[in-house]
Amino acid sequence: MQVYLDNNATTMCDPQVVEAMQPFFSELYGNPSSLHKFGTATHPYLKKAIDQVYTALNASDDDDIIFTSCATESNNWVLKSVFNDLIVGGDKDHIITTEVEHPSVLSACRWLEEQGVKVTYLPVNDQGIVEPHTVKSFITDKTALVSVMWASNETGMIFPIKEIGEICKEKGVLFHSDGVQAVGKIPVDLQDVHVDFVSMSAHKFHGPKGIGALYIKNSQPLSPLLHGGEQMGHRRSGTLNVPYIVGMGKAIELATTNMEEKMASIRAKRDRLEDALLELSDTFVVGSRENRTPNTILISIRGVEGEGMLWDLNNAMIGASTGSACASEDLEANTVMLAIGADNELAHTGIRLSLSRFTTDEEIDYTIEQFKKAVARLRAISSSFAKVQPTPGGEAGEC
Numbered sequence: 556m557q558v559y560l561d562n563n564a565t566t567m568c569d570p571q572v573v574e575a576m577q578p579f580f581s582e583l584y585g586n587p588s589s590l591h592k593f594g595t596a597t598h599p600y601l602k603k604a605i606d607q608v609y610t611a612l613n614a615s616d617d618d619d620i621i622f623t624s625c626a627t628e629s630n631n632w633v634l635k636s637v638f639n640d641l642i643v644g645g646d647k648d649h650i651i652t653t654e655v656e657h658p659s660v661l662s663a664c665r666w667l668e669e670q671g672v673k674v675t676y677l678p679v680n681d682q683g684i685v686e687p688h689t690v691k692s693f694i695t696d697k698t699a700l701v702s703v704m705w706a707s708n709e710t711g712m713i714f715p716i717k718e719i720g721e722i723c724k725e726k727g728v729l730f731h732s733d734g735v736q737a738v739g740k741i742p743v744d745l746q747d748v749h750v751d752f753v754s755m756s757a758h759k760f761h762g763p764k765g766i767g768a769l770y771i772k773n774s775q776p777l778s779p780l781l782h783g784g785e786q787m788g789h790r791r792s793g794t795l796n797v798p799y800i801v802g803m804g805k806a807i808e809l810a811t812t813n814m815e816e817k818m819a820s821i822r823a824k825r826d827r828l829e830d831a832l833l834e835l836s837d838t839f840v841v842g843s844r845e846n847r848t849p850n851t852i853l854i855s856i857r858g859v860e861g862e863g864m865l866w867d868l869n870n871a872m873i874g875a876s877t878g879s880a881c882a883s884e885d886l887e888a889n890t891v892m893l894a895i896g897a898d899n900e901l902a903h904t905g906i907r908l909s910l911s912r913f914t915t916d917e918e919i920d921y922t923i924e925q926f927k928k929a930v931a932r933l934r935a936i937s938s939s940f941a942k943v944q945p946t947p948g949g950e951a952g953e954c
């Protein structure tokens with residue numbers, strides 16, 4: 556049996572999405588910008604895909620949704636163009652973000668600091684989320700942008716975006732949210748939340764890799780990151796990737812249709828897996844289930860190095876991660892666990908399991924069996940675990 560539990564890194568393309576994309580590789584392959592029929596024949600399908608994204612996010616016709624190559628591009632676009640427009644071209648000098656953002660936000664912010672921008676990296680609480688009052692306390696009249704992720708790729712914890720949006724609206728500060736782990740996984744209603752920019756990525760909700768989008772409220776000005784042709788109204792130049800845009804539209808429609816039912820099914824499997832793993836001694840899961848995306852578990856297993864655990868799981872044909880694949884090449888401690896106050900030893904024990912709507916009960920049963928086997932084996936050979944006094948009754952639970 557092969558079990559894929561790294562859906563926060565990327566997901567399988569839904570077969571219905573692949574089917575929807577097929578015609579645009581060798582039949583309807585014209586360039587949408589071409590005036591001839593080969594090009595204009597693609598337009599109805601592009602319009603349908605754009606409408607599917609607008610509908611899924613409850614975006615208004617006054618808003619823009621601009622397709623990009625990925626969320627990394629979307630995140631860089633917002634940060635670097637706000638820098639250009641409001642800091643280089645204005646009187647602002649400050650950006651606020653959090654310590655636990657995805658590398659595509661954190662690295663862009665570090666580059667901005669090299670350009671002289673003051674960046675505040677807000678701490679998170681023991682649930683791994685930033686609190687609205689903390690955001691408010693750091694906003695000044697020189698703040699150009701607040702950028703806070705909608706949900707964490709590491710923990711699944713959902714951030715108080717609505718409250719932060721109200722604060723930014725009241726203060727007159729632009730608000731960006733990296734929505735990659737929320738769009739297509741939990742309800743995102745952009746008429747209910749005040750947010751100026753939202754990044755998203757199709758391969759997180761069973762669409763193709765290499766296509767994302769940026770939501771821009773009220774089509775407000777934002778200098779292009781990419782200049783060139785007139786695509787997307789000159790907002791993002793480059794030949795439109797028709798098959799991938801169609802795929803993104805189909806994927807978001809599938810993800811948000813009967814969403815509550817889909818979420819409940821995923822959550823039930825996640826909770827059953829989490830309950831079984833918490834039966835192990837000296838384990839804890841980051842963050843409360845009530846405020847977490849339905850598919851994610853970040854579990855710490857004292858005495859078991861994350862990489863060693865991944866190795867055992869991989870040998871059992873189970874795919875998991877210790878955190879963001881973008882940062883998983885190095886054996887660093889899990890940054891979120893460090894940020895919530897875990898000690899360095901514990902922060903090396905984090906394992907992220909992220910399910911999808913394709914995860915089966917049989918796969919959950921197999922994972923429970925293999926996970927417990929791996930922990931027993933690794934703890935038996937672990938020098939550090941031997942030193943740790945077992946907590947009475949093997950305390951386990953959410954931290």
Ligand SMILES: Cc1ncc(COP(=O)(O)O)c(CNc2co[nH]c2=O)c1O
Nearest residue numbers: 564625626627657708735756879880881
């Ligand atoms: C919150 C968040 N933002 C941005 C990205 C980048 O998206 P892309 O540019 O479209 O790929 C990711 C990918 N996150 C992960 C990729 O691998 N493990 C992860 O957790 C993410 O989780």
